[in-house]
Amino acid sequence: MELNSKIPAGPLAEKWSNYKASQKLVNPANKRKLDIIVLGTGLAGASAAASFGEMGFNVKIFCIQDSPRRAHSIAAQGGINAAKNYQNDGDSIYRLFYDTIKGGDYRAREANVYRLAEVSNNIIDQCVAQGVPFARDYGGQLDNRSFGGAQVSRTFYARGQTGQQLLLGAYSSLSRQIKKGSVKLFTREEMMELVLIDGKARGVITRNLVTGAIERHAAHAVVLATGGYGNVYFLSTNAMSSNGSAAWRCFKKGAAFGNPSFVQIHPTCIPVHGDYQSKLTLMSESLRNDGRIWVPKKKEDAEALRAGKLKPTQIAEENRDYYLERRYPAFGNLVPRDVASRAAKERCDAGFGVNETGLAVFLDFESAIKRLGKDVIEARYGNLFQMYEKITNDNPYNTPMMIYPAIHYTMGGIWVDYELQTTVPYLFAAGEANFSDHGANRLGASALMQGLADGYFVLPYTIQNCLSHDIQIPRFSTDLPEFKEAEKSVKEKIDKLFSIQGKHSVDHFQRKLGNIMWEHVGMGRTKKSLEEGIQLIRKTREEFWKDVRITGSKDEFNPELEKALRTADNLELGELMAKDALLREESCGGHFREEHQTPEGEALRHDDKFMYVSCWEYKGEGQEPELHKEPLVYENIKIAQRNYKE
Amino acid sequence: MEKRGLNLTLKIWRQENAKTKGAFVTYPIQNISPDCSFLEMLDQLNEQLVDKIERPICFDHDCREGICGMCSLYINGRPHGNDTGITTCQLHMRRFKDGETIWIEPWRSKAFPIIKDLVVDRSAFDKVIQAGGYTSVNTGGAPDGNAIPIKKENADLAMDAAACIGCGACVAACKNGAAMLFVSAKVSQFALLPQGRVEAKERVSNMVREMDQLGFGNCTNTKACEAECPKEIKISNIARMNREYLISALQK
Structure with a gap:
């Protein structure tokens, strides 16, 4: 290639x-x-x-x-x-x-x-x-x-x-x-x-x-x-x-x-609230223009919040840690998404998360409402506040929103x-x-x-x-053997899925894959997590092809079949994502390898080794994909470590 | 904090396809979290149906955050259920009581034939837009975005109208199956902006003609559409469209 x-x-x-x-x-x-x-x-x-x-x-x-x-x-x-x-x-x-x-x-x-x-x-x-x-x-x-x-x-x-x-x-x-x-x-x-x-x-x-x-x-x-x-x-x-x-x-x-x-x-999503959850809802990043992100300074306050014994509004100003403003004075709450997401994870991992699961931080509009008035905030974010209230039953005009990062x-x-x-x-x-x-x-x-x-x-x-x-090439006929062959392969794949008649729904496998991806190929990645992740993905893929159950038939409106075809692909794509993350022994942007960080916990790039696009070429069923590199050449920009502090 | 789950009886419309007859089928469901959305409740029912090797219930849904306009359930006699300013995906189970029976139907309207179960064909809306819901500008050559100032008031009113998500609740709510709120929202958006004024007359007459031909009913001012619109589009848009239509007809 x-x-x-x-x-x-x-x-x-x-x-x-x-x-x-x-x-x-x-x-x-x-x-x-x-x-x-x-x-x-x-x-x-x-x-x-x-x-x-x-x-x-x-x-x-x-x-x-x-x-x-x-x-x-x-x-x-x-x-x-x-x-x-x-x-x-x-x-x-x-x-x-x-x-x-x-x-x-x-x-x-x-x-x-x-x-x-x-x-x-x-x-x-x-x-x-x-x-x-x-x-x-x-x-x-x-x-x-x-x-x-x-x-x-x-x-x-x-x-x-x-x-x-x-x-x-x-x-x-x-x-x-x-x-x-x-x-x-x-x-x-x-x-x-x-x-x-x-x-x-x-x-x-x-x-x-x-x-x-x-x-x-x-x-x-x-x-x-x-x-x-x-x-x-x-x-x-x-x-x-x-x-x-x-x-x-x-x-x-x-x-x-x-x-x-x-x-x-994305740093500002509504946190996960149950096993039945089907998706995560984003709250626009524009909210960070006026909202301030914080967690309690004291662990006991965080624990009391999680137990429902304390309300966020009861925590005094001096006991709040506006950690983005603290760590990144120049950009404050408006640091890029990857930086904001990791900072939230860091605080929650350290035990300062604020909801039942401990996986949430506050996005607070109190000072903006004081400064600008409720009307201005409503004009800017009214529909977002309403959406938040419908989902969580909390009114963000009175109590801070709770947010957590999600795949976006x-x-x-x-x-x-x-x-x-x-x-x-x-x-x-x-x-x-x-x-x-x-x-x-x-x-x-x-x-x-x-x-x-x-x-x-x-x-x-x-x-x-x-x-x-x-311009000289006439329209292609769909009767050409290439079309027949491609159609045949699609039909065979569908028949194969129906022939399995297993015990578990498609969602069972997709949810399982999702958990593996989030835990092993998520916000903080390590060599170990990725290697384990690849094994787990392979295992789940084998299980899927042995044990998936699709009801209904192929000749009808059948969302189960649609999902099955997509999950079959996801089970392969997930592995390639993990392989790529494993290869890239550096941290850059959204890709954070925990082995590669600065003493302050920022992403540490290795430009000498990884200033390239990793391009993967498919080599056939069961074969390892081949890596090609497109070197990135910067002629007009001086490369620096990203700095949102000064 | 353990929240008590809801036990419910669901009466759901099942219909094989457009040609067959449909009927309500009863499904009991247990231990539903009040925090989950209505569609997540249906996901759980479908998961149980797959476990029992039965066909899951087909329903339209996509973004699950109230903006794509795909979800379209008629719940206990109301489009998008018993709340205002929401789509079905934004309806949460905390709005229901333990032990309640919930009736779930597809949109019912001549212009929206049923495809399967709770899924209907809303391509008529696309056809109305194709009849004139645009400004006839090609890509490239547009003047600077600030070249023509637009009064904030008009820009805001245009945005109010443009917020329509094309879900069809207005048609489903209307006893006449009228699409006036949908069509008038698009007509209004353009009528309020200088970029849209150029073709305002042709647009309104073409879109209204298409709407009539597609089998949508007439407006008798019951305001059911406004009451059920998830984006709270106002019927003043219908008044504006009528005015535009009249001007267009008189000046022909």
Whole structure:
């Protein structure tokens, strides 16, 4: 496998312009003859498909939900970053680029991140033109808030529903193209297999989730925009149907998987409350703008809180430990997510956790309410406070919220080059599904930015450069043997799952895998925990294939079968994540190897050994995957240890 | 702190597919934590059904945090159950009493045919949006986001309307099966913003025509939609849409 990142020549700030000036285009008459399949209708998929449709390509877009508007991008709360510098606080494209590289702990590719910062401003303009109702000030201008890992206010928002509004903007544009006939929409349809013809991605096999029918779809290129794989952990802030299966199936067809162990753990989620729990709910990071995070200074206070004998409001100011403000005076409560998450774990592990399970810290608005008034806090976070109260039965205006870190986002994903093309020619990956822009840790409000950058402003250019070679190639027939073969393998896999007739439900195994992942491949990783984790995952995978029970039949609407297919993939993906974490003998961003920390407990990188993207190549069933390295070269940024103290 | 679990009797609508007849089936369930969500209660029931080698109950759900609009249960005669401003996934079992019988049905409306059990087909909503729920701008070439100032008041009202999650509770609650709240929320969002005004007339007439053709009923101002909307979208949006529609019709 050859990894060619295809970074254009020239100075950093000119690379993207140079690329666009010299790339190949496809003329309108030829675009009509070319088909593109887009998998997923989140920000990346919907924006890409809408743009392709506008340009004149024939597009087929697929989602597993009943409507493209349900994709999990919709749940992003806080906002989207852009280097507009409307606040005149010193922001610039370079600074957004710099913050993103630094926030990612120097494990992302310079050229891609610079391009992301460069197009960030176009995204805001585009969304405003679509009628996205961003928050505005009394002068009618766009409003901003600050987010973790930045010292400027560059985050644009639409109340606590920014992801929803941006997704609905992309969905609207997509709907317009569906009406025009340039995009054909397939709902409740799941990607089962990638079809390669002469080593190029030329189609997919899907399963109709209503009828169970296995279908073949051909195209000249395939775009994977199916999001991340956080649900390998079972409990995460992802939606129930979010899954990494499509990406995993592409991996097994030759697409390299980049940095699979890089997982983001979000510091502000509602803590776990029972065995029956199906997911964890995120409370937006924007709350850290005004909320202060603390635990008691005294262990006896923490114990009394856990026993329900003491209320948080009864603990005097001097007995509270605002540990983020104490440890990181310069950034305080607005340190990046990985730093905030680890600090919470550190306090709870030391015995200062504040809820029944001892796995929670306070996020307190008392001083903000005193300073700004309840009205201002309500205007800023009203819907989040309401959501918190509905779930926990506690009113955050009167008592501090309780929060704990949870799996939220996967920085790792399918490896892509500068054009967002994977190691399988004609297969592209966009949004959370690719590994690219966030390095080892993503900053808040950057996921929306990346999804839309990829879909609106990168793929529409780069896919033309690729398809310009194919203008003579007629549409592919789905009767080709490659399609028959792929369909057969999907049907065999489904039959095999049904033939097991075991004793345990799919959820039993997914929950078990989730526990292993959280305990062994979670927030703090060690060589021992990872080695044990790999053994446990393998054991669970064997048990699954011997003992899983799927009721119902394959030819019907059958959520148990859907889950079984995903869990089967997760049981393999989990192992690769652990292997990648084991290999990376350093701490960086969200990947924290306990053996590698500074005396103050901060992540300790080993740039001499690990300044590369780990790219894994599938070598066949039962074979060890092969590691390839893409070295990361920093020409424009001075590498430093991340410091949020000064 | 050990909390006492709830013992409940569930009466759940089961239906093989769109062509077969459905019926209520009774399922007792024990020891449900008051802190768990309604959907987590159904997860537990399904786990028990799988244990007994029975088919689990199909229901739509996804984000489980009240924003995707996928969940769609009619619980004890109310869309999303007995609370206001929530989706089904945000309904918690502490709202129920020990020993209670709970009736669970799918959305029932001509425009939302049942697919299986509690799952319905809401693609009609997508079709209404496809008829005009957008501004006709292509990617690229948009002017600076601050080029056209927008009054905060209008931006806020547009956001109120845009908060719609497209779940269909308004249609399910309406005795006429009208989609007026859903359609008017989208019409209003764009009507309130300068970017949307350009095509306001065509938009409202196209969307209303599509809505009528898809089999949604008419509005008789019972306000059931507003009462059951999980995002508390106001019926003043319907008034705004009617005004927009009238202007559009008169100026043709």
